[in-house]
Amino acid sequence: MNKDRITDRFISYVKVDTTSDPESSTTPSTKKQWDLANKLAEELKTIGMSDVTIDDNAYVMATLPSNVEHEVPTIGFISHFDTSPDYSGTNVNPQIIENYDGKDIVLNEEDNIILSPDYFEDLLLYKGQTLITTDGSTLLGADDKAGICEIVSAMEYLINNPEIKHGKIRVGFTPDEEIGRGAHKFDVEKFGADWAYTMDGSQVGELEYENFNAAGAKIHVKGKSVHPGSAKGKMINSIYIATEFINSLPRLETPEHTEGYQGFFHLYSIKGDVENTYLQYIIRDHDRKKFEARKALIQRIADEINNQYEEEFITVEIKDQYFNMKEKVEPVMHIVDIAEEAMKQLNIKPIIKPIRGGTDGSQLSYMGLPCPNIFAGGHNFHGRYEYVPVESIIKATQVICKIAELTQKKAK
Structure with missing residues (x-):
């Protein structure tokens, strides 16, 4: 050749x-x-x-x-x-x-x-x-x-x-x-x-x-923007709620901490302000049951935070990509x-x-x-x-x- x-x-x-x-x-x-x-x-x-x-x-x-x-x-x-x-x-x-x-x-x-x-x-x-x-x-x-x-x-x-x-x-x-x-x-x-x-x-x-089994997750966090001077009891900062969501996922189950057959959650995009914050994740796992459990965990954390605030501030959209x-x-x-x-x-x-x-x-x-x-x-x-x-x-x-x-x- x-x-x-x-x-x-x-x-x-x-x-x-x-x-x-x-x-x-x-x-x-x-x-x-x-x-x-x-x-x-x-x-x-x-x-x-x-x-x-x-x-x-x-x-x-x-x-x-x-x-x-x-x-x-x-x-x-x-x-x-x-x-x-x-x-x-x-x-x-x-x-x-x-x-x-x-x-x-x-x-x-x-x-x-x-x-x-x-x-x-x-x-x-x-x-x-x-x-x-x-x-x-x-x-x-x-x-x-x-x-x-x-x-x-x-x-x-x-x-x-x-x-x-x-x-x-x-x-x-x-x-x-x-x-x-x-x-x-x-x-x-x-x-x-x-x-x-x-x-x-x-x-x-x-x-x-x-x-990997693969999925993508789009997380929309809604807040309430109020003038900072009169915000007490009224402002809901979507960035803080988004941070709470991020910190609720297993910190060591990310690409930089995993190898071989280990799966992960990967936050690859975040855009936000007080009123709206958008997170984009990819979810990966070789094992199908663990993959389904990862998707379920994303939704469960969102539900728990919504229940905590007694309002639906977080919405989740998950789409499978390949298996x-x-x-x-x-x-x-x-x-x-x-x-x-x-x-x-x-x-x-x-x-x-x-x-x-x-x-x-x-x-x-x-x-x-x-x-x-x-x-x-x-x-x-x-x-x-x-x-x-x-x-x-x-x-x-x-x-x-x-x-x-x-x-x-x-x-x-």
């Missing part, structure tokens, strides 16, 4: 601004996502893919036909082209660090922004490799343009090397994954795969088929086994662990398309310290090719 070609392809993707917008009601949520969607559709045609389509919502699909006579299950590979609104994705200016020496990387000398292995220990895994980093002012977009690069590069490699036998392969690229809507308008029937893999993990070797794909993947565990075997044959140590988040695959699994997640190679997603080793992109590309080869062998 041509390292320079893969590097150039990845950089061409990250330079296209595709930030999604959670406040938008359109699909895609931002018009600029069309720029990369259209580019990808044309590129898939150029490399020789068949049945290339892009629908009214910017979902891109294409086919690599089987090159064997016997029947083989149709498999798919999926990645998203939007980037997180958590950090700027405008004017991404990647830096290439050849033969990384294991020392600090100066991302931005003027602002003294340093990517250091003293803080990000995983950097030391890639000593001697080629790293692609940010310039310290934006995110990189390896989440998930590394995944897209890997899928396109794998399809191109299989087309150019027909001696590698495989069944029918479908590829799909989606908008708005970062705001939880990547699979909402994905046409599973049109995609037509028996199962698929999202290329959306991090470290080399990651293989995941468990993810743990484990329930849908376990009955077809051979699809995980194939990916694990592919990694082992490439001398990659599989790291099977739960996702502390979600992917398009979690929703797609509940839509009838079982869809584990495979590493894409990037680190420190959603911020200025994001980076990806080129060698990791190449390894993920090789895994895709090997999965295709093993799937047809097992079908004989």
